[in-house]
Amino acid sequence: MGNIIKENLNPDSIDRRGFLKCMAWAGTGALCVMQGGVLKSFAFGPGGKIDKAAMKGDFAFAQISDSHIGFNKAANPDVTATLREAISKLNALPQSPEFVLHTGDLTQLSKAEEFDTLDQSLKSVRTGRIFYVPGEHDVLNDNGVQYRERYGKDTKGDGWYSFDHKGVHFVGLVNVMNLKAGGLGSLGHDQLEWLEDDVRHLKHSTPIVIFAHIPLWTIYPEWGWGTDDSQQALSYLKKFGSVSVLNGHIHQVMQKVEGNVTFHTAMSTAFPQPAPGQAASPGPMKVPDEKLRSVLGVTDISFIRGKHTLAVVDSPLAGG
């Protein structure tokens, strides 16, 4: 592992140089390991291989996001094909994901046939279960009624819920409903109250993974890339030693460490979006056809017990 970033990996501060390198590599085959709020980054070695044994955890799960089934414009005329490639990528992972999180925008227009196509495709994922949270594209016109009928049967409110897996507490949040004019994503009062109550009984040592569609940190408010009341939600999580937040929505990898909280956004399986402020709008970005699969991808995450560590690997569909 000659490419471990060695600078400043003390347990109390952020390895800033490593973090920046990790940002630079993200999306092209980097591995970012979070330990007690400190992010360590590894690059693929000269042979393009990573020491998988070193990163093997007690269990692994995966994240896919922003499939936008139904989208057919220039940025990617066949989003079902790239979703299938993402599924192949998941099925080829060295450590099978015990479950998969889909962080929303399953569809482009909330149409029944789009949900059907997604469901049909996801049947081939080799995993125990798929958990969902809605994106704004999944709750158009009906306030999410159809979404919840399909994916939210055992959820609360607009579709939020939590579950425990091998000692890790997972929370799926909904921040795409009842949005206010001029605002960003929103969790709302009821969901915040539920969250406060949901984590109240947990031990401080319990690793927490929060997943939601729109980022729970403010990336670029001019494009709506943030959540108005995310600080309130995070205030309930201060007591925990390890909190990881997984989001989608922005169709690119970004990471940030803030105290005990590590934030991570995933690539889309459908089309890329521009870096913040680098285009007139955050709309679908057309890249040369041969580059498309290098900016789409999946994320796999392994949990390493005892070290409070989540190892997060972003893998593009091709070129990584």
Add this chain to the structure above:
Amino acid sequence: MERYIRNVLMCAGLLGVVASAAMIHGTQLARAAEEKNAAVSITIDNFSFTPKEITVSAGTTITWVNRDDVPHTVVSPDKKFRSKALDTDDQFSFTFTDAGTYSYFCSVHPVMTGKIIVK
């Protein structure tokens, strides 16, 4: 004869009054019709409403056209009007009959806001 002339003049005068009344009425009708038929278009492009703010007279019908590759909506927070999700090239129209200021936004991307002032 005198009486006849007076009657004719009176008639003419009355006609004139009627005619002018009809003209005034006709002009008002025409203007109302014009306002009723007034049509203004707002383009949704690059996650923004263009023009973002517009002043129109009462009776104007505004049509929003989505030119983005992404669905948007046109929603009045006080529920005066609300479109369904507009896919690329979809349109939504609403006729503003009463004077007032109408703010609206895209409920999918709430950073997108606009305003209609009706006079």
